[in-house]
Amino acid sequence: REVRLEVDGKVVELPPVEGIIILNILSWGSGANPWGPEREDHFSKPNHWDGMLEVVGVTGVVHLGQIQSGLRSAMRIAQGGHIKIHLNCETPVQVDGEPWVQSAGDVVVLKSALKATMLKKNKMKRRNTEPNILPANGEGCKSSDD
Template sequence: MGWGKEHDSNFDPTDILQRIQTAHSVQLDRWAVTTKCDTRSLGFRGAQQRMFMYNYMSVGVDAQVALNFHRTRESRFYLFSHRIFNKLLYLGFGTQQVVERECKDLDKRIEVYLDGEQVNLPSAESIVILNIPSWGAGVKLWELGLQGNEDIGMQSINDGKLEVCAIYSSFHIAQLQVGLSQPHRLGQAKIVKIKLLDSYAVQIDGEPWLQNPCEFVITHCDHASLLKSNQN
C-alpha cells in the first residue's frame, strides 16, 4: 500500500529496497465474493462460484471499458505494448462509452443491498464496491468531497466494512479523475448483495468479464498482511 499507481521504467532498485526496509506491516481486509448463477428465470438456483476481492469490484461502465481494453489486448491483431499507447487506447474506450452508453439504465437492471437493506439507486451506469481508497488510476473515490462532512463514515482498509458508490456515466468518471465531481455514495456495509438482472461487464481487482444475470454476495473472509510505504 502507498507505493504509487505505477513506476517509471528507470526506477532505482536501491531506492525500492530502502523503502521496503522502512515500510511497516498493515492488515488488509479480504473479501469472499460468492456468485449464484441465475439458471431458472431469476430463481438464483444453480452453480455457485467463490472468488476473493482485495481492492475493489464494479459493475457497469468502468468494467465495460476495462473489458473492451482487455479484449483488444488479447486480440492477435494487437501489436503495441507501450504504456502511452495503452493509456490512449483506454482513453478511447472511455470516450466511446460517453457516446454509446452501453450501460445506460443500469440502475433499472440491478438491485443493491447493504447489510440486508435495499438501497435506492440514482440514474447510474456503474456500481463500485471499495475495499481500498484507490480506484480508477489512483482516484481516492470515497474521499472526494468529504472535507468537513462528518455525517459520512471514514474509510479504512481493515475495519470489516466496504464502501459502495454509484457512478453516473463515463463522463462522470472523467470528472472524478480530475477532482471536479464526487461519487454518489450509497453507504458502508459489512455484507453487500447485488442482484444483476441482465448481462453486464463486471470486474474484480481489475480483471473484467461479461457476467450473465446472477446474484453476488460479498462477505468478510479474513485479512492479508501488506507492507505500507512510509514515504506516501
C-alpha cells in the same frame, strides 16, 4: 430495474447511475479517490481496517474522467460489511481490472473475504545460508607458493 443492491441485509435504493463501484480502500483506478474528501453526511469516515466496504455510483464515462482528474467525487450510496448485488440480466463487470460479462443472479461481496495474510520480517538475525563447500579428498587448488 436491472440491478438491486442490498447492504447488510437492507435493500438500498440506487440513484440514477450507470455503474456502481465497491471500494475496500480509498484508492481506486490508478490512485483516484471516488469516495471524495471528508464531509458531513450520514456516512462514517472510511478506512481499510473498519470492516466496511464503500459503495459509490457513477453517472457515466465523463463522470469517471472527472473522478480520475480530481474534479468530482462519485455519488456515495452505502457502507457495509456484506454487499449483495442482484442482476436481472447479463451485466458487464470488472474486478481489480479484470472485465467479464456476469450472468444473471446474485453477486456477494464480503469484507471478511478480502483479508490477506501478510508476512512480517523476523527480528532475529538470519543464520548464514551460504553453502560451505570443501574440496573432496582434501585436494584443493594449489597456491601460488607451490
